[in-house]
Amino acid sequence: MNSRLKKIYPKLSQKNLNGLILSSSANISYLTDYTARDSCLLISKKENIYITDSRYTQEAKESLKGLASIIKLKDSFSKTIAQACAALGLKRIGFEDRYASFYWHNKIRNKLNNKQSLIPAYGLVEGLRQIKTPEELVKIKKAARITIKAFNFIKNLIVPGIRETEVAAELQRFIRYNGAWSSAFDIIVASGPNSSYPHHLTSPRKVKNNEPVLIDMGVDYMGYKSDLTRVFFLGRIGATVKKIYAIVREAQARAIRKIKPGVQISEVDSAARQYITQEGYGGFFGHSLGHGIGLEVHEEPRISSKEKGRLKAGMVFTVEPGIYLPGRFGIRLEDMVLVTKERCEVVSGSLHK
Numbered sequence: 025m026n027s028r029l030k031k032i033y034p035k036l037s038q039k040n041l042n043g044l045i046l047s048s049s050a051n052i053s054y055l056t057d058y059t060a061r062d063s064c065l066l067i068s069k070k071e072n073i074y075i076t077d078s079r080y081t082q083e084a085k086e087s088l089k090g091l092a093s094i095i096k097l098k099d100s101f102s103k104t105i106a107q108a109c110a111a112l113g114l115k116r117i118g119f120e121d122r123y124a125s126f127y128w129h130n131k132i133r134n135k136l137n138n139k140q141s142l143i144p145a146y147g148l149v150e151g152l153r154q155i156k157t158p159e160e161l162v163k164i165k166k167a168a169r170i171t172i173k174a175f176n177f178i179k180n181l182i183v184p185g186i187r188e189t190e191v192a193a194e195l196q197r198f199i200r201y202n203g204a205w206s207s208a209f210d211i212i213v214a215s216g217p218n219s220s221y222p223h224h225l226t227s228p229r230k231v232k233n234n235e236p237v238l239i240d241m242g243v244d245y246m247g248y249k250s251d252l253t254r255v256f257f258l259g260r261i262g263a264t265v266k267k268i269y270a271i272v273r274e275a276q277a278r279a280i281r282k283i284k285p286g287v288q289i290s291e292v293d294s295a296a297r298q299y300i301t302q303e304g305y306g307g308f309f310g311h312s313l314g315h316g317i318g319l320e321v322h323e324e325p326r327i328s329s330k331e332k333g334r335l336k337a338g339m340v341f342t343v344e345p346g347i348y349l350p351g352r353f354g355i356r357l358e359d360m361v362l363v364t365k366e367r368c369e370v371v372s373g374s375l376h377k
Contacts, residue, residue, distance in 0.1 A: 032055065032148060050320045054152070066112075109140060120146055129142065154323075156340050163246050168252065171243055187228050188227050191239070195207070212224055216237075237256045249317055253356045272346060272355045276359070279343050289335060308347045314342040342358050360372050
């Protein structure tokens with residue numbers, strides 16, 4: 025039994041649960057150290073059961089030996105899960121309410137007997153995932169290095185006339201040749217006025233001279249993700265663009281200087297947001313400052329003005345202030361940081377090289 029799975033059993037007892045149904049691929053992958061796909065994991069002190077279809081059963085048997093029994097799906101997930109719960113005599117069964125649809129919940133509920141209950145239990149695994157292990161950090165840092173390498177590669181290819189979609193395609197090819205499984209999400213290439221949309225859908229628009237090109241991208245390296253944003257400039261940089269870039273860069277630096285164990289998370293957001301507001305652009309920075317990153321691009325902790333939790337050593341998250349002027353341009357700078365025992369480390373290396 026691995027150490028991560030062992031940490032779940034006390035959490036079940038604390039919640040008065042004798043079983044837990046996991047449907048999140050990231051949570052299953054985290055607990056088993058196996059890349060889960062199209063599967064569910066039923067956890068109990070009696071036995072752990074991994075349910076998947078014939079595409080993955082042989083692979084799962086080899087990878088999960090000693091961790092879980094494998095059930096090959098012959099019927100629906102709901103019926104198979106209910107049968108497994110009954111076979112183990114489970115009464116109070118937790119499920120991941122954030123990931124389970126109302127339909128999925130009802131399908132299982134209707135197949136359980138009257139003495140069995142489904143209990144919402146989001147967060148049992150996510151709490152563990154917030155603190156990265158040394159092994160996880162190796163993969164996250166490798167993902168960040170590949171991304172930085174891709175930025176250094178693409179800056180010489182961004183010329184007037186190239187399409188946003190062509191830039192994204194070149195990045196996709198490059199990251200795979202350099203060890204990534206894939207991009208972590210759809211690469212955002214936003215040129216000129218398109219950069220004023222925080223999550224622009226990369227388009228066939230041709231890049232023009234004398235305008236910024238914002239690229240937001242990350243890679244998946246052995247299941248772990250990166251997420252970074254850089255802004256490139258073509259031709260002459262206008263005075264307003266220079267001013268906004270300097271404000272965003274200073275806002276990010278102020279937030280990063282605030283990061284250390286014990287600091288309330290909302291204070292990190294405030295450090296950047298208050299500076300941008302002070303400079304007169306508070307109304308043009310609408311999203312939260314950042315988000316946790318690891319097995320998922322967006323995971324706990326959320327770095328926002330509403331988050332009351334405190335930073336802990338081992339957390340990895342993004343710091344990404346931005347200013348977006350509608351119809352004109354937008355500037356966002358995004359880096360990944362690791363909270364260390366004393367301060368923090370910028371996982372993506374020196375800022376904005």
